[in-house]
Amino acid sequence: MRKNLVVPSLLLLSSLVLTTACSSGAPSSSGTGPAAVGAGSSPTAANRGVDPSKIKGLDIVSDNSEHGSCPFATSYPAVPGAEATTAVMKKYVEERLSTFRETACASGSAVNQDHELNISYTFLAASGDVLGVRLSTQDGSAAGSGLSTNTYWYDGKDRTYRAAPGLVADGFRDAFVAELKKQLKGRQGIDAAQLDGAFDDTSRAATLADMSFTADGGLRVEFDRGVVGVPAAGTYLVTLPETTVTPWLSGFGKRAQRQTVHPSGTLDLGATHTTAPAVPTESASSTDSTDCKQVKCIALTFDDGPAAPETATLLTYLAKYRARVTFFTVGQNVAAHPELVRAEARAGHEVGNHSWNHPDLTKLSPEMIASQLSRTSAAIKAATGKEPTLFRPPYGAINSTVRAATALSPVLWDVDTEDWKYPDAARVAQTVITKAARNSVVLMHDIHPTSVAAVPEILRTLTARGFHFVTVSHLRATL
Numbered sequence: 314m315r316k317n318l319v320v321p322s323l324l325l326l327s328s329l330v331l332t333t334a335c336s337s338g339a340p341s342s343s344g345t346g347p348a349a350v351g352a353g354s355s356p357t358a359a360n361r362g363v364d365p366s367k368i369k370g371l372d373i374v375s376d377n378s379e380h381g382s383c384p385f386a387t388s389y390p391a392v393p394g395a396e397a398t399t400a401v402m403k404k405y406v407e408e409r410l411s412t413f414r415e416t417a418c419a420s421g422s423a424v425n426q427d428h429e430l431n432i433s434y435t436f437l438a439a440s441g442d443v444l445g446v447r448l449s450t451q452d453g454s455a456a457g458s459g460l461s462t463n464t465y466w467y468d469g470k471d472r473t474y475r476a477a478p479g480l481v482a483d484g485f486r487d488a489f490v491a492e493l494k495k496q497l498k499g500r501q502g503i504d505a506a507q508l509d510g511a512f513d514d515t516s517r518a519a520t521l522a523d524m525s526f527t528a529d530g531g532l533r534v535e536f537d538r539g540v541v542g543v544p545a546a547g548t549y550l551v552t553l554p555e556t557t558v559t560p561w562l563s564g565f566g567k568r569a570q571r572q573t574v575h576p577s578g579t580l581d582l583g584a585t586h587t588t589a590p591a592v593p594t595e596s597a598s599s600t601d602s603t604d605c606k607q608v609k610c611i612a613l614t615f616d617d618g619p620a621a622p623e624t625a626t627l628l629t630y631l632a633k634y635r636a637r638v639t640f641f642t643v644g645q646n647v648a649a650h651p652e653l654v655r656a657e658a659r660a661g662h663e664v665g666n667h668s669w670n671h672p673d674l675t676k677l678s679p680e681m682i683a684s685q686l687s688r689t690s691a692a693i694k695a696a697t698g699k700e701p702t703l704f705r706p707p708y709g710a711i712n713s714t715v716r717a718a719t720a721l722s723p724v725l726w727d728v729d730t731e732d733w734k735y736p737d738a739a740r741v742a743q744t745v746i747t748k749a750a751r752n753s754v755v756l757m758h759d760i761h762p763t764s765v766a767a768v769p770e771i772l773r774t775l776t777a778r779g780f781h782f783v784t785v786s787h788l789r790a791t792l
Contacts, residue, residue, distance in 0.1 A: 363576075365649040366649060366651050366652070368580055369580075369587040369589060370393040370589065372391040373389075373649050374391050374403070376733075376760075377616070377707075377758065379617075379729070384708045385410060386670065386707065387409075388643075388646075389402040389446070390434055397472070397474040405448065406448070429451065429673050431450070433670035434645070438569055438572050438573045440578065441571075441576070442572075443468070443569045443572040445525060447462055447523065447525065448465065451672070460537065462537065464523050466565070468565045468568075469581065477522055480524055480563060480565065481562060489558075493512075493551055494512065497542075502546025507542065508541050511541045520536065523535040526570050530559070530573075531552045531558065532552065533550065533551075533552045535550050590622050592652050595628065595632040595660045596660060597659070601637055603783055604791055605783065605791040606791060610781050610791070611780045611781070611783070612638070612639060614639045614724070616757070617641075617643050618759040619642060619646055624656075631768070631772070634776055636776075637782055637784050639662065639663040640663070640665065642664060642666070644693075645670050651692070658699065663787075665724065665785070666721055667689070667705050669688045673708055674710060674718075675706075675711065675714065675715060679717065682714065701721065702722060703722050704722070704723060725754070728744070728745060730744045730764070732758055732763065733758060736761060737763060741763060741764055
């Protein structure tokens with residue numbers, strides 16, 4: 314079990330990339346390494362044009378740890394009007410996380426250091442009356458590679474959740490399955506008996522868990538490792554062209570196809586009311602002149618956001634005390650809420666990089682590490698006009714490969730609130746107040762309401778003790 318990397322403060326201060334080509338050729342490899350889900354350097358053909366920041370009332374539901382002994386990061390989108398689909402995703406994520414915590418995070422369990430749970434999302438369609446989401450899961454505690462993908466659809470016209478097979482009309486599913494089997498037969502690693510079993514009446518729905526449309530209207534079906542072929546062969550991908558698949562589509566399938574190929578630009582799922590998150594308007598009046606050689610400084614850092622409404626509430630608290638902090642943001646959340654990241658920068662806070670979807674970077678290839686960080690830096694720059702200079706490696710996991718893959722400067726911490734484990738505002742506040750020392754770097758998370766609720770007491774008490782709240786870069790520069 315790898316221990317969290319905690320060093321004295323002065324020392325501190327010194328996509329699942331899977332082959333998704335639109336063809337029915339060789340199977341894509343699943344040997345991308347653990348926790349790489351959602352780490353691709355560019356969107357697939359299936360989700361071009363989906364800008365999550367345009368989805369009114371979007372809430373990204375996240376739950377992350379920052380501890381190497383129990384590494385997990387989960388997220389899924391909650392879209393107003395699509396509550397039925399959100400409920401299905403919520404159930405899936407909570408069940409996977411509960412099982413992971415019981416098996417991999419239990420006190421005294423002999424956990425392999427490769428065990429990590431990462432669930433991230435990608436929008437497949439968000440237009441008209443159609444919503445499509447893919448959840449990508451990497452579970453190091455599961456059998457085999459632990460990689461799996463599932464797609465979740467919402468039909469705004471009928472106001473109902475649609476599982477992936479619902480894209481195909483009932484009367485044409487046999488023809489559809491026959492064509493898939495035809496495309497798969499003869500590929501390396503495919504066993505005829507296993508293939509038939511995967512598509513029998515009891516297994517078909519699970520087998521067809523990942524279905525989405527390509528930019529030209531084809532239907533892309535991906536099969537997890539070991540489902541239709543031997544595990545060693547990896548995942549399999551079949552893409553049926555638009556001319557073949559369109560006659561087989563259900564009414565909803567045809568609308569989903571149309572909204573993927575020619576998105577209308579607006580999403581209307583029949584939500585009666587969508588509330589846009591309040592965005593604080595505070596602006597930094599000047600550069601920070603605090604001299605940390607002369608006064609007691611402390612750097613509060615907040616990971617995993619931005620989150621609505623928690624980050625906005627936090628910014629309001631910080632403005633009251635003229636405190637400056639550093640936010641280590643997750644790229645997929647920056648893309649969903651760039652307005653909150655702009656508000657952070659406008660108020661004089663520092664915005665750092667915390668990867669695209671929170672994988673353990675030490676388990677990724679140099680190319681995947683670079684993709685995780687560069688995508689996030691690009692999202693931050695798009696939101697604020699400025700590229701970050703700092704990054705916090707998820708779980709504090711860093712090695713020479715990670716360092717060599719980026720020019721960003723790593724930042725760890727010496728006060729860990731463990732606020733992800735203890736959702737208790739009073740406890741979180743007391744941890745910071747008790748452990749605070751001159752030049753401390755404090756780890757917190759702005760995705761947890763209880764952590765945000767702890768901040769006023771922290772600011773009030775430590776300000777009375779003579780502490781000044783500064784960004785990490787300011788602390789480094791003035792020591």
